[in-house]
Amino acid sequence: MGSKKILLVEDDPNFGTVLKDYLALHDYNITHAKDGIEGLIEFKNNDFDLCILDVMMPRKDGFSLAADIRSTNKEIPIIFLTAKTMKEDVLKGYQVGADDYLNKPFDSEVLLFKIKAILQRKESDSNKESDEFEFNIGKFFFNSKLRHLSFDGGENQKLSPKESKLLKMLAVHKNDLMPRELALTKIWRDDNYFTSRSMDVYIAKLRKYLKSDEKVEILNIHGEGFRLVEN
Amino acid sequence: MGSKKILLVEDDPNFGTVLKDYLALHDYNITHAKDGIEGLIEFKNNDFDLCILDVMMPRKDGFSLAADIRSTNKEIPIIFLTAKTMKEDVLKGYQVGADDYLNKPFDSEVLLFKIKAILQRKESDSNKESDEFEFNIGKFFFNSKLRHLSFDGGENQKLSPKESKLLKMLAVHKNDLMPRELALTKIWRDDNYFTSRSMDVYIAKLRKYLKSDEKVEILNIHGEGFRLVEN
DNA sequence: TGAGTTTTTAAGGATTTTTTAAGAAAATTA
DNA sequence: TAATTTTCTTAAAAAATCCTTAAAAACTCA
Numbered sequence: 269m270g271s272k273k274i275l276l277v278e279d280d281p282n283f284g285t286v287l288k289d290y291l292a293l294h295d296y297n298i299t300h301a302k303d304g305i306e307g308l309i310e311f312k313n314n315d316f317d318l319c320i321l322d323v324m325m326p327r328k329d330g331f332s333l334a335a336d337i338r339s340t341n342k343e344i345p346i347i348f349l350t351a352k353t354m355k356e357d358v359l360k361g362y363q364v365g366a367d368d369y370l371n372k373p374f375d376s377e378v379l380l381f382k383i384k385a386i387l388q389r390k391e392s393d394s395n396k397e398s399d400e401f402e403f404n405i406g407k408f409f410f411n412s413k414l415r416h417l418s419f420d421g422g423e424n425q426k427l428s429p430k431e432s433k434l435l436k437m438l439a440v441h442k443n444d445l446m447p448r449e450l451a452l453t454k455i456w457r458d459d460n461y462f463t464s465r466s467m468d469v470y471i472a473k474l475r476k477y478l479k480s481d482e483k484v485e486i487l488n489i490h491g492e493g494f495r496l497v498e499n
Numbered sequence: 500m501g502s503k504k505i506l507l508v509e510d511d512p513n514f515g516t517v518l519k520d521y522l523a524l525h526d527y528n529i530t531h532a533k534d535g536i537e538g539l540i541e542f543k544n545n546d547f548d549l550c551i552l553d554v555m556m557p558r559k560d561g562f563s564l565a566a567d568i569r570s571t572n573k574e575i576p577i578i579f580l581t582a583k584t585m586k587e588d589v590l591k592g593y594q595v596g597a598d599d600y601l602n603k604p605f606d607s608e609v610l611l612f613k614i615k616a617i618l619q620r621k622e623s624d625s626n627k628e629s630d631e632f633e634f635n636i637g638k639f640f641f642n643s644k645l646r647h648l649s650f651d652g653g654e655n656q657k658l659s660p661k662e663s664k665l666l667k668m669l670a671v672h673k674n675d676l677m678p679r680e681l682a683l684t685k686i687w688r689d690d691n692y693f694t695s696r697s698m699d700v701y702i703a704k705l706r707k708y709l710k711s712d713e714k715v716e717i718l719n720i721h722g723e724g725f726r727l728v729e730n
Numbered sequence: 731t732g733a734g735t736t737t738t739t740a741a742g743g744a745t746t747t748t749t750t751a752a753g754a755a756a757a758t759t760a
Numbered sequence: 761t762a763a764t765t766t767t768c769t770t771a772a773a774a775a776a777t778c779c780t781t782a783a784a785a786a787c788t789c790a
Contacts, residue, residue, distance in 0.1 A: 695736095
């Protein structure tokens with residue numbers, strides 16, 4: 269399982285540090301960002317299970333950050349922290365897609381329970397992550413951990429990290445649709461025009477590697493994603 | 500879609516009635532139970548989308564009721580209402596599996612947003628791969644997710660998004676009327692002269708794909724819609 | 731019959747995908 | 761640290777796919 273990764277975005281250094289330590293003490297793996305901009309950068313560079321966002325922050329407030337986070341990940345739970353008990357804030361929070369809301373000062377134990385409850389909820393839903401790393405694809409043998417692709421009587425093709433992750437994701441969904449969006453959000457951590465182009469480049473590379481077995485194909489499903497088929 | 504069914508369990512008759520009317524006004528289908536026992540009976544006799552439970556109640560309190568509800572349904576969202584701001588209560592609520600928590604007096608609009616947020620969350624979860632995507636149509640096998648149509652000994656015909664959605668809708672209504680208006684509002688998102696022409700173009704395409712099995716036909720019902728028949 | 735509805739083909743424009751190539755960034759090696 | 765290699769992104773043009781619109785012919789129903 270491993271400890272859950274939480275992104276904490278809080279500009280008050282005292283409060284933020286205390287909260288970070290408190291949560292770390294309870295076996296959560298906390299990344300503490302000092303403002304919204306830093307928070308967004310951390311979010312894009314990591315794979316978090318939960319976000320805790322202060323609402324009032326310099327440079328980029330919690331709502332704006334949440335909106336950016338939601339634009340690349342519609343699933344990740346978000347908890348807002350706020351000093352004011354303003355109705356508009358609460359409503360805005362829920363509109364952005366908050367999973368919960370806490371008014372400062374709050375009881376830290378309550379926060380802990382909320383975190384636990386929310387993570388449990390998500391747990392039961394999404395257990396699609398695969399830790400398999402050995403795949404048979406037509407005549408090929410693919411090891412995603414060692415990042416190599418081989419076949420009897422052929423060279424051992426080494427794959428780059430991105431090549432390997434993409435092929436793994438295709439292999440996990442073998443003969444089924446691998447949505448473009450899934451690969452972009454999970455591997456490229458962002459779903460936009462450029463990452464999408466980049467992904468296409470990698471699909472082309474993989475096709476080249478797999479070319480020598482004409483039973484194996486990576487088909488495109490226009491507007492949806494790709495499909496690794498084995499005839 | 501239909502309006503969402505909510506179970507409201509609240510022993511205070513004044514507050515309960517007002518809340519019921521308020522929620523009913525916002526297009527929710529409310530069942531109001533006066534205490535925990537009655538609430539449990541209602542729960543077992545109906546199919547609710549959400550529960551709103553008062554904590555302090557005679558005969559059977561909200562936590563006990565929630566535990567009973569959870570024992571038969573681990574998915575249904577539960578919101579607790581409480582007069583006291585007692586930490587123990589909040590913790591207990593989350594332990595039982597609360598989705599949210601509101602202290603009385605609360606702003607009704609906030610409750611409305613919480614309900615909306617929670618139901619949306621469930622919506623997006625359950626809609627992941629809820630509905631069918633594999634159909635048999637005469638000699639054909641149709642997969643609407645992979646957007647292809649195949650039959651033994653024949654090529655694999657790829658379908659465009661619109662072709663696939665339309666054929667799926669016909670297949671769902673197989674041997675029955677698929678109203679023209681339904682396809683236009685659901686697939687084309689607009690019902691006017693041009694979308695209707697466009698739909699006819701797609702019906703023609705589907706007929707071409709299905710031509711090789713003369714047992715399969717798409718019939719027009721003048722002024723009504725179409726019917727996919729399998730003789 | 732004649733007005734409205736359906737069927738079909740085809741052209742165009744918009745969007746998405748594919749591919750090659752160049753250069754920036756990161757990692758590795760000397 | 762500098763040089764080299766590998767990895768990844770960006771750019772851009774060509775190809776493929778998708779959808780709408782148009783228009784003419786066929787059909788249906790009153």
